[in-house]
Amino acid sequence: MCGVFGICAKQGVDVANLTYFGLFALQHRGQESAGIAVSDGSSVRVHRDMGLVAQVFSPAQIKELGQGSVIGLGHTRYSTTGSSRAENAHPLPFHHPTLGPGALAHNGNLLNADALRAQLQEQGVTFETALDTEVMARLIENTHGRSWEEVIRRTFARIVGAYSCGVITPNQLIALRDPFGFRPLCIGYIPLPGQPAHVIASETCALDTVNAHFVREVQPGEMVVMDERGVHSANFQVSNKHAMCVFEFIYFARPDSILKNCELEDARIRMGHELAQEAPVDADMVIAFPDSGTPAAIGYAEAAGIPFREALMKSRYINRTFIQPDQSLREAGVMLKLNPLPRSVRGKRLIAVDDSIVRGTTSRRIIERLRAAGASEIHMRISSPPMRFPCFMGVDIGSTKELIASGRSVDEVREQIGADSLHYLSIPGLMRAIGRGTAQEFCRACFDGSYPVPVPQQLEMDKMQFEVTTGVPARGAGGPVPGPPSPQLAKI
Ligand code: AMP
Numbered sequence: 001m002c003g004v005f006g007i008c009a010k011q012g013v014d015v016a017n018l019t020y021f022g023l024f025a026l027q028h029r030g031q032e033s034a035g036i037a038v039s040d041g042s043s044v045r046v047h048r049d050m051g052l053v054a055q056v057f058s059p060a061q062i063k064e065l066g067q068g069s070v071i072g073l074g075h076t077r078y079s080t081t082g083s084s085r086a087e088n089a090h091p092l093p094f095h096h097p098t099l100g101p102g103a104l105a106h107n108g109n110l111l112n113a114d115a116l117r118a119q120l121q122e123q124g125v126t127f128e129t130a131l132d133t134e135v136m137a138r139l140i141e142n143t144h145g146r147s148w149e150e151v152i153r154r155t156f157a158r159i160v161g162a163y164s165c166g167v168i169t170p171n172q173l174i175a176l177r178d179p180f181g182f183r184p185l186c187i188g189y190i191p192l193p194g195q196p197a198h199v200i201a202s203e204t205c206a207l208d209t210v211n212a213h214f215v216r217e218v219q220p221g222e223m224v225v226m227d228e229r230g231v232h233s234a235n236f237q238v239s240n241k242h243a244m245c246v247f248e249f250i251y252f253a254r255p256d257s258i259l260k261n262c263e264l265e266d267a268r269i270r271m272g273h274e275l276a277q278e279a280p281v282d283a284d285m286v287i288a289f290p291d292s293g294t295p296a297a298i299g300y301a302e303a304a305g306i307p308f309r310e311a312l313m314k315s316r317y318i319n320r321t322f323i324q325p326d327q328s329l330r331e332a333g334v335m336l337k338l339n340p341l342p343r344s345v346r347g348k349r350l351i352a353v354d355d356s357i358v359r360g361t362t363s364r365r366i367i368e369r370l371r372a373a374g375a376s377e378i379h380m381r382i383s384s385p386p387m388r389f390p391c392f393m394g395v396d397i398g399s400t401k402e403l404i405a406s407g408r409s410v411d412e413v414r415e416q417i418g419a420d421s422l423h424y425l426s427i428p429g430l431m432r433a434i435g436r437g438t439a440q441e442f443c444r445a446c447f448d449g450s451y452p453v454p455v456p457q458q459l460e461m462d463k464m465q466f467e468v469t470t471g472v473p474a475r476g477a478g479g480p481v482p483g484p485p486s487p488q489l490a491k492i
Pocket of ligand 1 (some may be wrong): 002192251289293354356357358359361362363395396397422
């Protein structure tokens with residue numbers, strides 16, 4: 001996850017404020033920390049800290065950052081490498097020996113960060129954090145070139161993995177997307193008199209927030225440079241294989257965003273239609289695990305001709321920050337966020353729809369609560385296939401040990417979560433619902449274990465932990481043992 005937003009404008013445009021607004025629209029992509037870097041044409045200033053966007057920036061700070069600035073780059077962070085500390089917040093500042101200061105904001109995960117770090121350390125480079133993003137920053141500092149474009153192009157040619165990045169320099173905003181296009185990144189513009197302001201954003205919903213028009217997605221392997229002369233682009237790495245993360249369509253990206261020309265709310269409603277066709281069941285009503293399960297639940301209800309009802313009250317005031325890295329507190333967190341409406345569910349046969357099951361904490365606890373509130377039957381329908389494999393491309397979904405479906409059959413998962421029936425959307429059903437591009441254009445490794453880029457052995461060993469063998473389709477067969485909880489997986 002993580003959100004990236006940037007703007008390049010002329011004097012007089014409040015770039016800090018617009019970046020701040022853009023980050024609000026990308027808050028769902030990361031709640032641990034936030035930061036904004038600005039440039040006035042000669043220097044780069046950064047303010048970053050732990051917390052939500054509204055907690056990190058006061059109006060006075062935004063005003064101060066805005067003074068004289070013409071370029072802004074912001075980030076919301078959800079950690080996949082490195083711990084939750086303020087020094088790990090992005091944008092990460094760097095200083096090139098001949099070209100000067102800059103800062104980097106990254107969404108993704110590098111696969112060769114350890115090897116690059118070791119090479120740099122051999123050259124005497126020291127590191128302050130365990131972040132893969134710092135490896136990128138130090139690599140920029142240690143790459144020769146006559147211009148920023150040359151340095152950035154040469155730096156990123158050495159990087160393998162998932163990255164959608166924004167780089168701010170004293171007079172440029174540079175956007176880059178890895179050759180597989182794992183994470184989204186798009187370009188827009190704000191029509192201003194004289195000269196438009198150019199914008200980059202992880203999702204189109206952030207363009208809407210600042211009244212920017214969508215231009216296009218940054219292409220996989222493309223570098224887009226924005227400066228006072230306008231926008232120009234170059235391909236820095238070519239790949240004939242694209243692999244956008246399919247989970248962006250299922251859960252991560254906001255439903256009001258558009259990815260690959262696909263309106264996400266529509267795609268999620270269609271996932272519900274597909275689910276209803278694949279797994280019909282007689283029931284009194286369809287309910288959603290809000291908010292991310294809602295479009296698929298609406299779709300299921302539409303296709304099945306069964307009424308959709310609100311049955312779980314969601315507290316709008318709980319966010320991940322309040323959930324501690326401890327399983328009992330995580331479980332309490334689920335209860336704090338979602339509580340059944342007893343009158344709606346008493347004596348009812350429910351079809352409960354959610355977008356995914358990761359550890360099973362949410363479904364197990366909510367099913368318990370719905371039963372306690374008097375539901376007579378609970379049929380779980382999930383708008384994605386069983387998640388059986390870890391992600392190495394920018395999503396913190398832990399190791400196989402932590403994934404409830406890894407090493408379990410669907411019926412075993414059903415039993416674990418206490419549902420009367422359980423059905424996960426099939427991969428073909430999912431691809432039909434997305435209806436854009438071919439299946440080969442997506443990364444679906446969390447469902448089928450087929451990683452588009454070879455994963456270094458050490459990384460694989462850390463996350464592929466199979467301990468108990470049962471007969472389940474898997475690249476490495478095995479049964480999950482409840483693993484240490486990770487603070488990053490609470491549902492928002
Ligand atoms: P769990 O309770 O561990 O089974 O997590 C599943 C719930 O978390 C679902 O309701 C999803 O909407 C949500 N979810 C799925 N993937 C993630 C993720 N990577 N980070 C945070 N929440 C997630």
